[in-house]
Amino acid sequence: MDRHGAAVGTITSAKERALRTLCDLARESLTPAHFDARFAEGGNAGPAEKAVRADMVALLNDTKGSLCTSEEVHRFLAHFVLIRFDFLREGAADPPEAINRIRDCLIPGDAAKAPLIWSRMVQLARASAGKAGQFDRPRLVRSIAQVARLRGATSLQDDLDNVSALAKSYAELIQDDVGGTKLERPTLLAELDSKLNTARLVQVRGLPGSGKSVLMRRAVQRSLKDGPTLFLKAEQLEGTSWISYAASQGMSSASLEHLLVEIGAAGTPILFIDAIDRVEKEHQPVVLDVIRTVVQSPLLGNWRIVVSLRDTEIEILRNWLGDVLALAKVETLGVDALNDDEAELLANAKPHLRSLLFGTRQVKAIVRRPFFAKVLNQSFIADPRGPSFTPQSEIDLIENWWKRGGYNASGQSAVERQRAILDLATVRARQLSQPIRLSQLKSVAHIDDLRTDGILQDARAGHSVRFAHDIFFERAFFHVLADQASQWLDEIRACGEPPAVARVVELLSQWEYTEDQNWGAYLAQAETSGLRSQWMRAWLVGPLGSAKFEVAPERFATAVYANDFRLLEKVLVWFQSEKTIPNPTILAGNLPQEQRQRFADLLGWPSDFAAWRRLITFILARLDEIPSRLYPEIVAVFEIWQNALWDYPNPISKAIISRCAEWLREIDCVSSDDVPTPTSSRWHQVPDFGDFRRRLSALILTSSRTEPELTTEYLERVIRADRMRSRQFEELVGFSGYLARSHPQLLVELTLAHLTKELPDDQVARERKELQKASERSLAALGKPESERTRIDELGIASGFSIRSIGEFSYHDWERLSIDEDTQNFWPPSPLREPFHALFQSAPADALRLLRGLCNHAMTAWRQLHRHSRDRGGTPHTARTHLPMGHTKVLGRYPGIPLVSRPLGTEAHRLRVLGA
Secondary structure, three states: OOOOEEOOOOHHHHHHHHHHHHHHHHHHHHOOOHHHHHHHHHHHHOOOHHHHHHHHHHHHHHHHOOOOOOOHHHHHHOEEEEEOOOOOOOOOOOHHHHHHHHHHHEOOOHHHHHHHHHHHHHHHHHHHHOOOOOHHHHHHHHHHOOOOOOOHHHHHHHHHHHHHHHHHHHHHHOOOOEEEEEEEOOHHHHHHHHHHHHOOOEEEEOOOOOOHHHHHHHHHHHOOOOOOOOOEEHHOOOOOOHHHHHOOOOOOOOOHHHHHHHHHHHHOEEEEEOOHOOOHHHHHHHHHHHHHHHHOOHHHHHOOEEEEHHHHHHHHHHHHHHHHOOOOEEEEEEEOOOOHHHHHHHHHHHHHHHHHOOOHHHHHHHHHOOHHHHHOOOOOOOOOOOOOOOOOOOHHHHHHHHHOOOOOOOOHHHHHHHHHHHHHHHHHOOOOOEEEEEOOOOOOOOOOHHHOOOEEEEEEEOEEEOOOOHHHHHHHHHHHHHHHHHHHHHHHHOOOOHHHHOOOOHHHHHHHHHHHOOHHHHHHHHHHOOHHHHHHHHHHHHHHHHHHHHOOHHHHHHHHHHHHHHHHHHHHHHHHHHHHHHHHHOOOOOHHHHHHHHHHHHHHEEEOOOHHHHHHHHHHOOOOOEEEEEEHHHHHHHHHHHOOOOOOOHHHHEEEEEEHHHHHHHHHHHHHHOOOOHHHHHOOOOOHHHHHHHHHHHHHOOOOOHHHHHHHHHHHHHHHHOOOOHHHHHHHOOOOHHHHHOHHHHHHHHHHHHOOOOOOHHHHHHHHHHHHHHHHHHHHOOOHHHHHHOHHHHHHHHHHHHOOOOOOOOHHHHHOOOHOOOOHHHOOOOOOOOOHHHHHHHHHHHHHHHHHHHHHHHHHHHHOOOOOOOOOOOHHHEEEEEOEEEEEEEEEEEEEEEOOOOOOHHHHHHHHHHOO
């Protein structure tokens, strides 16, 4: 340390002069002896300097806890400096100088904000003065960065420049054009900005080739215009921690937290990570270090995280990053294929692609992914006079790419390029976390050609290369596995069973399935291979990912029906676990942190809607063949589709709800019929039957706006039923939010049917009629000879002489006049209870009709009970009372005491007027 000292605002001139002179004397003395001689008899130190020296020595002794030596005193004073700030008095000279120095610390565009920064610093100093606050550079920078952007710490300038250079180079590696035509897709960038305003982490998700990385490139390049930007790319990571990664990129060992503070202050406080689902296990700690620092540091509360990943890989990501992601509010940005407007722009620039961009649904699903459009455009440019190529699936694209040696080769050249591609993919699969060293290849003859054609990129020129896009690697490894034929599982085993190649196995499964060659045999091999179940899973569900699955679904049915539908059960379970994503609406909501992820998983969405559509279509066409024990899993598949599309009319949802309504209709008929039917036996095989029925009901009710007729039929059937169980009503009323908007009148009828029980007069009339019939049956039976009487006749005689009385009522009946009948759902009374709350929100007229019906029924029952009950406690009287809307007559049990029932607590008086 060159200097140490003190900074003061107010000090007497004599003391300041004496201290400065003392320190100058120490610096001018080369030895402690010479310095001590200045204070001896005849020395040149004055009384003021001696007094200050004595005070300083006393403080040093006290701090050290023992006497300081002459050398220590001399060394301390020789390095001591005094800085006096002149800020407080009027006309002080230091503030302008401080503002000028602040201006030098700001980026040129924010230099004019120097006075604001000075005001901010003064405010911070005053706020912390009474608390003895401490400030270091990170805390100060974090506070100031809210006002203006800084240049960055001089000590970290090299690191900041390095971070920016890496982000720029990584971004430029991402190909972002289709034959020179760039698709800007500004709406995606605008949506990304919108989500960053509300969430801490934004997941950019989509199918392979949809343009996720291009969006990341656009966002990173835009951020680089404002200053340093931290951008990590999966295939560029090195090391096993941030420290080792930083060292490998030539950065210092500075604190990661401090570096991020400086990046956020000088540039953009956003961490970009491309292809986070592709990060190899050994490099995952690098990403974890950075994300944990961002999420957990109080100095980085303004930071956001943007990651890109494939829709189908979310489960892999959560296996190693789930606990960190759970700490942040998450939004999801879906990158879909080009819409019609975007496809039109590309078609105008590339007319030869128009017929494909606006072809059939299957063709559009492939060609409108920007990466695939780029490859097709390259093929056309290379051979514009060649035969037209119309891909129906990704497999068609892979085959066309392979036949041309990855671009436009033919003959022997194509064969040689194919061998080179296989060699590259084989090496890459065995070391996914490393570039492909040229020394590992059998031949480098076509490396330059493959690099020129955009299939390869230099990792280190002359030493190593990498595939320019992960799809190129997947296509190459696809043919590595195809080349192995029945030994493809041995190749998976040899490369260490990396999860990253699971999609390649799915693609190979699609090809074998389409070609009708060895798909079933290879499925059996995967099941008995001893490898992880992931490979059987990928092979089994793979065909559902291809549009060509619909050409031969019976082939799939034959495989999954075998052994009592054992594999179909696996398909249903695996699709739910592998092909779903957490509900993005819930992730973006405001639920408590511990509930958000759990509910998002419970209400997950399909990750690939086309594949889910194929599976559900397959199931719906064969429901009568599938054993009913699998129905709960089938309903779970239906639920995942409906979680996303419950309020959007579509043919699949209509078919799902129609089938659920048919099942529920059949179940209700079986439940109400004592005689077994041919179909009743299958429902006995359904596990947890009560829960199964409840889920069917929920699917119908949540679709009440898109399928109103089926909901109407179900509700009317429940209302007409002789008996409505309390649990059934509780389940139905839980969907009041849906029904109040779509079927408010039926919701009112349902509630009235549940709460308005038989009136006392009706009960008395019914009991008299029953007693009369019993007496008639008894007399008829007595008229027969004893030898001819049947068991029924004997029962009729016994019942005819019953001592049962008519119209027996007790004090319990006074407590069951209306809403008090159901204490489980309506106690304590509250206007927030359903269905009242939902009806008043969405259909107030029907809500009043419900209240009027309940009040009228309660008062009618109350009047009738006075005629029939021994516990009537008096005679009803009429009284006049004043309410806010005017005078009215009310009934009371005693003069001046009106009847008080409890439909909605404090609203009782007003409700009685409505029902009068």
